[in-house]
Each structure stands twice: as C-alpha cells, then as structure tokens.
Amino acid sequence: MDATPVRSQTATPGGGDPMIQLVGVGKRYADGTDAVRSLDLSVDRGELVALVGPSGCGKTTTLKMVNRLIEPSSGRILLDGDDVTKVEPNGLRRRIGYVIQSGGLFPHKSVLDNVSTVPLLLGWDRSKARARSLELLELVGLDPAVHAKRYPHQLSGGQRQRVGVARALAADPPVLLMDEPFSAVDPIVRDRLQLEFLRLQEEIHKTVVLVTHDIDEAVRLADRIAVLSQGGKLEQYDAPATVLGAPATDFVASFVGADRGLKRLSVTGIAATDLESPPVVYASDSLAAAEETLRGEGAAWAVCLDERGTLKGWVGLRDTAGGVATVGEVCHRMEAWVPARATLKQAFQEMLQHDAGWVAVLDGDRYVGVLTPRTLHEALRRSVDADALGVPLEHTEVDNVPS
Structure with a gap:
C-alpha cells in the first residue's frame, strides 16, 4: 500500500531560502479592475506552495506574472534574486517550467518531440535532448517504448498531463509553475496523478507554485497554502494543517469549509x-x-x-x-x-x-x-490543539469525555 508523504506538523514553514519573492505586486487592467493589489509572497527553494481562492481572486494572474505571461503593473518579482521585469521574457521562461490543464501539448508533435521542445530551443544537442526526454518519460511513469512515438490524441487525459509535466521539467528548470494541472481529468486519475507528483517532487525537489480551486488538492500536495480573496488579497499563508486547524479569518474558515476537520485527516500522520x-x-x-x-x-x-x-x-x-x-x-x-x-x-x-x-x-x-x-x-484532536497552542504534538494531551 502506497502512503501519501506526510509533512511535519510542528515545523514552521517558510523563513528559509527564498526562490520566488513577490513584493507589493499588483495588476490593474485598462478598465480599472484590480486583479491583484499589493501582494507580498515568498516561496522557499524546494517548497511547493498552492494558491487557492474563489474564481476571480487573482490566482492565475499571479502565477502568470511570475513568468511574465502577464506584466505586473506595480511591485517587484524576484526569481532567485533577479528582478523578472529586467530579464528578457523568453530567457526567463526557459528558466521556469509551466504546466497547464490538459498538458498544453503540441498536437502535431510526438510525445518525444513535445518533451524535447525546450532543450532543443536552448541549443541542446539532439541526442542529449532525446536522452533527457526518454529519462523524464520514465520518471513520470510512462514507458518510452510504448509512448514516445505516440501523438497527444492517442493518449488518455492522465497520460497527456504526465507528458506536460515531463516537458516542463525537460531543461531542468529550478521553478515549476502549475495552473490547475489535474483538473481536466476524472477523480480517480486525479488521485493517481497527485500521488505520482508527490513521489516525483520527493525526488526532484523543485520550487513549485500550484494554482488550484480544490482545497483538498492543496492540502494534499502543498507545504504551504496561500488563501486569496478578491483582488488578490492574501488572507492566510500557512502550512495546510494550520490553515485547516486555525483559520486566520472568517473568509478562510468559510473557504476551507465546515468539514475542515475531516480535511485535516489527510495532513496528519500517525504517531x-x-x-x-x-x-x-x-x-x-x-x-x-x-x-x-x-x-x-x-x-x-x-x-x-x-x-x-x-x-x-x-x-x-x-x-x-x-x-x-x-x-x-x-x-x-x-x-x-x-x-x-x-x-x-x-x-x-x-x-x-x-x-x-x-x-x-x-x-x-x-x-x-x-x-x-x-x-x-x-x-486528530491533539493535532488541532498542538497548532492552536503552537507546541509539538507530543506536548499535548487529550481529556476523554466518559461515555
């Protein structure tokens, strides 16, 4: 039986080595709409951060500003210390893997050619690009002998998504941006893809920013969750167990749901x-x-x-x-x-x-x-109490009510 990796419930996330920093970042459109207003956010090297919130809260806009598919109107975005607004956009994007719904594959290219795209654009030798692509197909759970020569229309939704992840990783970028990557597949396939991605992340330790509308997915995958409300307002930025056990605002409590105690089961390990x-x-x-x-x-x-x-x-x-x-x-x-x-x-x-x-x-x-x-x-009660009191799990006790 496979086990979902369980992150520490007592370690304080963040405060490490920032790979991505958003400082007062905003995006205002020509009609005066503020998609994001003065957002401050820091993502540590090797950390997986999920952006969650209702539709229109600026999640995807924030993600796209990091690789300048959307230009920020204000503020600074630093990638490993470099201001992204002062870096040539195409060069910047080759340092960042990008995964979207359904993989976003080129329909006229084979699976192997899809995965090789970015390395070849970077001037890699064709044999080196091919070897890297075959290695990545195995890494994401696709047999190259079976899938390398196929085209996207010959793959299932889950297989296309795996190819999309492989392509994003092909040039070994330090950062991976993922926009609703598993939302276009059925629940069973989504569950398998999430497990596979957790396994993969344990091996490659990329810095990942994931946009999802699914709080359960965020809880399962993320080291930290950023809960956004309208206008890209940051309501809470914390470990999944803390977001579920100690919502910072009424908005967060409402967004994560009344069943947050049940959701918390998925991030609490067995002691x-x-x-x-x-x-x-x-x-x-x-x-x-x-x-x-x-x-x-x-x-x-x-x-x-x-x-x-x-x-x-x-x-x-x-x-x-x-x-x-x-x-x-x-x-x-x-x-x-x-x-x-x-x-x-x-x-x-x-x-x-x-x-x-x-x-x-x-x-x-x-x-x-x-x-x-x-x-x-x-x-479960000990886990909730430990977060509320800010103490290790082993320092909490539960008083049982006689039945």
Missing part, C-alpha cells in the same frame, strides 16, 4: 502515541497458550505475529477452543492495515472499506500497533 497495543500471540504458539493469554488480559482477540515480528493476522478467543492446532493454523488474514508513514485519512479509509474496528500499523514488515476509532479521534 506512536496514537497506537494501542492489544495482546500479541505468535504463530507457533499452541491454542491453549493463546487462550491463556487472551483470558489473562480479558481480551476477545489478539494480534498474531511470526517470530520476526511480522504481522500474520489476528485470532479470536473462540478460535482457541478445542484441538491441538497452533495459532498460525487458525489466525485470520489482516485486511485493514496501513504503513507507519500513512495519514489518519488513509487509516480512516481502511476502517471504512473493511468495516473494521481497528487498523494495524506496519513499519515495513514489522508490526508496531493498532489504530482504533477512539485513538484516531484523539490523534
């Missing part, structure tokens, strides 16, 4: 303190020994492990009645489990999918404990 430790028996134990363990601890079931601590399943008290079999012969397969690096959302999904009262947590093959609905709820 050792969240786990329960039910009785453990071993596959080689006799049923009589397992029954003694269960009755001694007053438990109805136990986790079954092998001698190396690998999870084998579970065994109930009634499974131990009669016979001389070992535990390994009667233990039940464990259907509901998650990796230790999974999120609370993934654990909750496993509970629902398997109608389970608990979920096993594994560190590789090694069993480390179980998560129950009660401990999952406590973990």
Whole structure:
C-alpha cells in the first residue's frame, strides 16, 4: 500500500531560502479592475506552495506574472534574486517550467518531440535532448517504448498531463509553475496523478507554485497554502494543517469549509502515541497458550505475529477452543492495515472499506500497533490543539469525555 508523504506538523514553514519573492505586486487592467493589489509572497527553494481562492481572486494572474505571461503593473518579482521585469521574457521562461490543464501539448508533435521542445530551443544537442526526454518519460511513469512515438490524441487525459509535466521539467528548470494541472481529468486519475507528483517532487525537489480551486488538492500536495480573496488579497499563508486547524479569518474558515476537520485527516500522520497495543500471540504458539493469554488480559482477540515480528493476522478467543492446532493454523488474514508513514485519512479509509474496528500499523514488515476509532479521534484532536497552542504534538494531551 502506497502512503501519501506526510509533512511535519510542528515545523514552521517558510523563513528559509527564498526562490520566488513577490513584493507589493499588483495588476490593474485598462478598465480599472484590480486583479491583484499589493501582494507580498515568498516561496522557499524546494517548497511547493498552492494558491487557492474563489474564481476571480487573482490566482492565475499571479502565477502568470511570475513568468511574465502577464506584466505586473506595480511591485517587484524576484526569481532567485533577479528582478523578472529586467530579464528578457523568453530567457526567463526557459528558466521556469509551466504546466497547464490538459498538458498544453503540441498536437502535431510526438510525445518525444513535445518533451524535447525546450532543450532543443536552448541549443541542446539532439541526442542529449532525446536522452533527457526518454529519462523524464520514465520518471513520470510512462514507458518510452510504448509512448514516445505516440501523438497527444492517442493518449488518455492522465497520460497527456504526465507528458506536460515531463516537458516542463525537460531543461531542468529550478521553478515549476502549475495552473490547475489535474483538473481536466476524472477523480480517480486525479488521485493517481497527485500521488505520482508527490513521489516525483520527493525526488526532484523543485520550487513549485500550484494554482488550484480544490482545497483538498492543496492540502494534499502543498507545504504551504496561500488563501486569496478578491483582488488578490492574501488572507492566510500557512502550512495546510494550520490553515485547516486555525483559520486566520472568517473568509478562510468559510473557504476551507465546515468539514475542515475531516480535511485535516489527510495532513496528519500517525504517531506512536496514537497506537494501542492489544495482546500479541505468535504463530507457533499452541491454542491453549493463546487462550491463556487472551483470558489473562480479558481480551476477545489478539494480534498474531511470526517470530520476526511480522504481522500474520489476528485470532479470536473462540478460535482457541478445542484441538491441538497452533495459532498460525487458525489466525485470520489482516485486511485493514496501513504503513507507519500513512495519514489518519488513509487509516480512516481502511476502517471504512473493511468495516473494521481497528487498523494495524506496519513499519515495513514489522508490526508496531493498532489504530482504533477512539485513538484516531484523539490523534486528530491533539493535532488541532498542538497548532492552536503552537507546541509539538507530543506536548499535548487529550481529556476523554466518559461515555
């Protein structure tokens, strides 16, 4: 089972090495409309920042001002210390990868030629550009032997989007701008693309600015979220868990939704303190020994492990009645489990999918404990309290209300 990477809930984002800086940036159109008014924003090197907000709040305008597809009316935009308004536009854009809906591919070019476009424009040797393109197709999960010679119309929506990402990365730009990159595909494909992009970002560590209308996507992908209101006003700029747990304004609370507690599940990892430790028996134990363990601890079931601590399943008290079999012969397969690096959302999904009262947590093959609905709820409350108090998760306690 793949696990969505979980970012630290206690680390303070930002304050590092700025790659992109917007200082008092504004865009006023000829009719007097202010699309963006005096926006200050800093994106650190290797950070993924999501711009979210309602339609017309200036998200895409802000993104396009960074690579000067739209010229700012005021303020300064710095890319790695360089003022972008003083850099030749085409040269600037070759330092920035740009991904839009549906990939924006050239329909008359093959997949390989699409990906090679920018390196060739930069004067790369054709063989070097081809080698880089083939490498990138593999990196985004497309088999070059199958897809390199195809044309965009021969690809699915998800495949076109992957090619778009590969093309944006072809010249190894330090910055990647993404404008609603996954919105044109169905929810299942979008989920897969998001997971693939998280995996990719863990490898390449680009500085990414992502525009999305989907707060769930922003929460899942971003290190920080910038919530914009009309006129490009910055309402809050924070880690996803903080935006969800401690909205800075009524506007932010309304935008992220009343179900922000559920959304927070997707950015909260499983901690050792969240786990329960039910009785453990071993596959080689006799049923009589397992029954003694269960009755001694007053438990109805136990986790079954092998001698190396690998999870084998579970065994109930009634499974131990009669016979001389070992535990390994009667233990039940464990259907509901998650990796230790999974999120609370993934654990909750496993509970629902398997109608389970608990979920096993594994560190590789090694069993480390179980998560129950009660401990999952406590973990979520601890996460919210930790952000509200500004303290590490391990310094928070949850008072349980007696049932």
